[in-house]
Amino acid sequence: MTASARVSVNARFWSAWSTLAWLVPSVVLIGRLALGGGWEVLILWVWSPAIVVVFGLLGWLPRVILKKRGFTAAPTSTMVVMTAHWASVACAFFAMPPAINAHAPSFIRKALPFVTETWDRWIFTFSVLAVVGTAVLSLLLAIFVVPTPANVGNNARRHTGWWLPVACLATPLLIFGAAGITELGKLYGPTDAAGSSRADVRGLTETEVRQLHQQRWQELQEKLVPLRECIAEDGWSPAGSRTPSSNPALADDYRLDVAWHVAVPIDDPSATTEALYDHLAASGWIVDGEIPPPRSVTARSGLGGEVRVSVTASVEDPTIVTITISAESPSYWAEDPVVTWQPINSGGTSTETFRFDEWPSLIPAD
Numbered sequence: 001m002t003a004s005a006r007v008s009v010n011a012r013f014w015s016a017w018s019t020l021a022w023l024v025p026s027v028v029l030i031g032r033l034a035l036g037g038g039w040e041v042l043i044l045w046v047w048s049p050a051i052v053v054v055f056g057l058l059g060w061l062p063r064v065i066l067k068k069r070g071f072t073a074a075p076t077s078t079m080v081v082m083t084a085h086w087a088s089v090a091c092a093f094f095a096m097p098p099a100i101n102a103h104a105p106s107f108i109r110k111a112l113p114f115v116t117e118t119w120d121r122w123i124f125t126f127s128v129l130a131v132v133g134t135a136v137l138s139l140l141l142a143i144f145v146v147p148t149p150a151n152v153g154n155n156a157r158r159h160t161g162w163w164l165p166v167a168c169l170a171t172p173l174l175i176f177g178a179a180g181i182t183e184l185g186k187l188y189g190p191t192d193a194a195g196s197s198r199a200d201v202r203g204l205t206e207t208e209v210r211q212l213h214q215q216r217w218q219e220l221q222e223k224l225v226p227l228r229e230c231i232a233e234d235g236w237s238p239a240g241s242r243t244p245s246s247n248p249a250l251a252d253d254y255r256l257d258v259a260w261h262v263a264v265p266i267d268d269p270s271a272t273t274e275a276l277y278d279h280l281a282a283s284g285w286i287v288d289g290e291i292p293p294p295r296s297v298t299a300r301s302g303l304g305g306e307v308r309v310s311v312t313a314s315v316e317d318p319t320i321v322t323i324t325i326s327a328e329s330p331s332y333w334a335e336d337p338v339v340t341w342q343p344i345n346s347g348g349t350s351t352e353t354f355r356f357d358e359w360p361s362l363i364p365a366d
Contacts, residue, residue, distance in 0.1 A: 010073040013164075014063070017074060017082070021059030024086040026052050032093040035107055040098055055089060058135045062142035071147060078141045080167045085134035087171035092127035095120065118186075122179035130175055192253065193305075193330030201335040209335045213256075214362055220256050220305070220329045221359040227307070228356035230279050231323055232262045236354045238345045239324060256329040258359070263314065266321050273297050276309045276323075305330045340365040 029051060033044055044051065062078060074082075091108075097120070098104040109120040187199040194216075204212075228236060239259035277297050281287045285299035285307060296310040306328045314320040342363040354360070 010076065010079065013079050014072065014074040017063045018060060020082075020086070021063070022052065022056040024059065025055035025089055028090045028093050032096070032107075037107075038098045038104070040096060059085065062138040065139070065142035066145075069142075069147065075141065075145045075147075076163065077145060078138060080163045081134050081138045081141060083164050083167040084171040085131065085138060087168050088127055088130035088134055088175065091172050091175050092124065092131050095124040095127050097121060097124055116183065119179055119183045122182050123175060126175045126178045126182075130171065192332045194332060196333060198252070198333045201333045204335055204337070206337055206339055209337060209339050210362075210364065212335065213339070213341070216256055216329060216332065217258075217362055220258055220327060223301075223305075224258070224260070224307070224325060224327055225357050226283055227276070227279060227309070227325065228260065228262075230275070231325075232264050232356065234353065234355045236260050236262045236356060236358075237352070238350065238354070238360055239326075252334060253331045254334055255331055257327065259324065259326040261322050261324040263320050263322050266313070266319050273309070273311055276311075280307065280309070301330070 029044065029048055033041060033048070059082065062082065063074075066075070066078070095106045095108045097106055105115075105117070106120050106124065108123060109115045109117070115123070187202070188197050191197050201212075237260065239261045273296070277287055280297060280299040285301060288298045288300070296308060298309075299307045301307075308324075308326045310324045312322045312324065314322060342365050344360050352360075
């Protein structure tokens, strides 16, 4: 390719730049609105004039700066960055998540069924980062790029024109690749308290997820059996225990928690916080606070679980105290699919009581 041909490519881009700066975001926005959707479409309609102005200025300002510096043709580096910028804008609009339903796919995910829900969200995130990054880089290049004698910029190499389609195609590929690598890193990265990665708990059947919840519910209850036994053999009431709830679309992880309370005579030695403190410490829990402890005791396990025990005097009968135990499990990665359970004594009105080695069963929600 001759020097005159190279100048022609850069000069043509320079001539079309002002038009492209406003045309590209307008066409992309119209295309996104034409595809329809939920509330995000209404938001885009309302803010469409401001959106076009903002993205138009981002694309046009580098040319203004270059023109003030005496350029008459677009530097090759700036051409490539601006092409990547407009490709990123298109990716961001079509990867935009729905405004209301967090589970609904973007249009990129609809077009590419192999894209997972979280990968879909990462594509949008990296698209936005690419839009911002290329906008900043184009401004920096416009300010600092060194002009050549021909004002072509950056001493354009052979086959300069090939960089434009390469940048246009490589940008979405890089965004998809970065999002995919990030997704894989999260899926196969850190493990939870059970030693499972995110990948291990995705794609399970509903039966497998329910069995896992029931197993962890039982393990947490079993940890409290020795403590409950040393306080009272029976009369235990569940105090609004929260059943397992995991939803990877809302949170990466979840914890189980249970709560019990029982009334015991105030002269019972087991009702003292000193006795509870000693028992927790002897059972391997890391007890917070100092001896003598206050009217409540908090202890932690090595995996992150926690137990709190509080002693409250009864207003109706001064010879009775109520001991409340609340326990929280370590953190587990949220499973997929999402399952729900019926609440246990959510209003605190149940009169059913249990022995120290008994607890309510989990019942699937309808």
